[in-house]
Amino acid sequence: MTTSGVRVRIAPSPTGEPHVGTAYVALFNYLFAKKHGGEFILRIEDTDATRSTPEFEQKVLDALKWCGLKWSEGPDVGGPYGPYRQSDRKDLYKPFVDKIVANGHGFHCFCTPERLEEMRAAQRAAGKQPKYDGHCLNLSAEEVTTRIASGEPNVVRMKIPTEGSCKFVDGVYGPVEIPWDAVDMQVLLKADGMPTYHMANVVDDHLMKITHVARGEEWLASVPKHILIYQYLGLEPPVFMHLSLMRNADKSKLSKRKNPTSISYYSALGYLPEALMNFLGLFFIQIAEGEEILTIDELATQFDPENLSKAGAIFDIQKLDWVNGRWLREKLSEEDFQHRVLQWALENDRLREGLKLSQSRISKLGELPDLMGFLLKSDLHLDPAAFAKIKSTPEELLEILNTVQPDLEKILEWNVESVEAELRAIADRMGKKLKVVVAPLFVAVSGSSRSLPLFDSMAILGRAVVRQRLKLAAQTVATLVGPKN
Ligand code: GLU
Numbered sequence: 001m002t003t004s005g006v007r008v009r010i011a012p013s014p015t016g017e018p019h020v021g022t023a024y025v026a027l028f029n030y031l032f033a034k035k036h037g038g039e040f041i042l043r044i045e046d047t048d049a050t051r052s053t054p055e056f057e058q059k060v061l062d063a064l065k066w067c068g069l070k071w072s073e074g075p076d077v078g079g080p081y082g083p084y085r086q087s088d089r090k091d092l093y094k095p096f097v098d099k100i101v102a103n104g105h106g107f108h109c110f111c112t113p114e115r116l117e118e119m120r121a122a123q124r125a126a127g128k129q130p131k132y133d134g135h136c137l138n139l140s141a142e143e144v145t146t147r148i149a150s151g152e153p154n155v156v157r158m159k160i161p162t163e164g165s166c167k168f169v170d171g172v173y174g175p176v177e178i179p180w181d182a183v184d185m186q187v188l189l190k191a192d193g194m195p196t197y198h199m200a201n202v203v204d205d206h207l208m209k210i211t212h213v214a215r216g217e218e219w220l221a222s223v224p225k226h227i228l229i230y231q232y233l234g235l236e237p238p239v240f241m242h243l244s245l246m247r248n249a250d251k252s253k254l255s256k257r258k259n260p261t262s263i264s265y266y267s268a269l270g271y272l273p274e275a276l277m278n279f280l281g282l283f284f285i286q287i288a289e290g291e292e293i294l295t296i297d298e299l300a301t302q303f304d305p306e307n308l309s310k311a312g313a314i315f316d317i318q319k320l321d322w323v324n325g326r327w328l329r330e331k332l333s334e335e336d337f338q339h340r341v342l343q344w345a346l347e348n349d350r351l352r353e354g355l356k357l358s359q360s361r362i363s364k365l366g367e368l369p370d371l372m373g374f375l376l377k378s379d380l381h382l383d384p385a386a387f388a389k390i391k392s393t394p395e396e397l398l399e400i401l402n403t404v405q406p407d408l409e410k411i412l413e414w415n416v417e418s419v420e421a422e423l424r425a426i427a428d429r430m431g432k433k434l435k436v437v438v439a440p441l442f443v444a445v446s447g448s449s450r451s452l453p454l455f456d457s458m459a460i461l462g463r464a465v466v467r468q469r470l471k472l473a474a475q476t477v478a479t480l481v482g483p484k485n
Helices: 020-036 054-066 086-102 113-125 141-149 197-207 217-232 263-268 273-284 296-302 317-331 334-359 365-375 384-388 394-408 416-430 434-446 454-461 463-478
Strands: 007-010 039-042 106-109 155-158 165-170 174-179 187-189 212-216 239-243
Touching: 007 020, 007 212, 020 039, 020 054, 020 212, 020 239, 020 263, 020 273, 020 296, 054 263, 086 106, 086 155, 086 187, 086 197, 086 217, 106 141, 155 217, 165 217, 165 239, 174 217, 187 197, 197 217, 212 217, 217 239, 263 273, 263 334, 263 463, 273 296, 273 317, 334 365, 334 454, 365 454, 384 394, 384 434, 384 463, 394 416, 394 434, 394 463, 416 434, 416 454, 434 454, 434 463, 454 463
Parallel strands: 007 039, 212 239
Antiparallel strands: 106 155, 155 187, 165 174
16 A cells, blocks of 8 residues: 555556666655655556557557556456556547647647648758647638538647747756746647547556556657646656666667667576666666665665666666676576576567477487577677688678668567568568578578578567577678678
């Protein structure tokens, strides 16, 4: 039971593979709730119906559970303020939007996507930040009624003050001031009757009695819109806390192009969830050297949101390796260690599936490590010579690897059939034989040109590991490409 009244939430959008950034924000909220004796809630934000899928939702829940995070309310466990999935709450939002319009704070907009695109193009050409120009702001009530009655598609937008600025105090950033001029007349209700993220987010935080909103700093610029929606509805906003984004060592935004960002990548490589949480939790505490290895409960004790680590959230894989190594070596008993190794190898059926594929190719068991070791290895140490043996030129190999990498991202459900179908389609598009396209992939994925069947191996390894292996392969092949004349 809540003792403090503190209620926080993680509100992932199920539009892709669960990201370490989601685990980072979820951990902050979890520790915040624990520290204050409050509740940690999970809400699925799937207002973007074209990109959200039930499979990704399941993956988000599984990944956060793998991290060891537990929520007291959510789509899987229910709770007093459910449903906890926005697509199941559709009818709840309309009265709030109606109220905003009735009070003159919102308006119907009939602009077509073509008109909006032309408007934005003209603004961009003039060097201006694209934003809605107020075309439908002053339509007469009669015109609006007639056009709606005639079935003309429309959205509802919010009005924005024409002068001054929005001032608020962020729990992490401190005082923030954003001029209203920089804020767009945000769409609140889409033409299909679904609310936008902004509308649903505010209404749900209100209805779910959320007291503190802690999320990534990419949402800081949206706070003026949110504060305005709260005001328009006569509601008190929660406390906002925007966490600095995790960055690569070169300070660039953490993205899968540079570093693996999927939680599943780290679980596949044999990082312990405790170690990943420990590593992420160090961003939220000030701790003396030598005392960095902490359980999630110990992190909660040390946690002080007023005093976040000043070092910035650099996703330093070497540090994660160090934390993980210490967990494996020092925090697990001999028995625990053995148990966790088996658990890891059996996860995603990697060992079982690998054995199944190996059986028809084996003459003694001792060949197994060579035959299927690549399914368990964290690093293949690719040898450029293995690529040099393939018939295609290094330039062609590079072209194949660089084409395959982004195209594989288009696969919705990653499995043997979808991987095979996509690779066949890629070969067609490139006008190459399938065997030419898969030759460098064999080496990239398994480290050798003779190994287990490729599509099955890719399915077993998972998208995140395959992505990283293709990236490393492209780097290796690039060393074979001669200097340009
Ligand atoms: N659905 C948003 C996201 O996935 C949540 C933002 C928020 O916490 O308000 O980033």
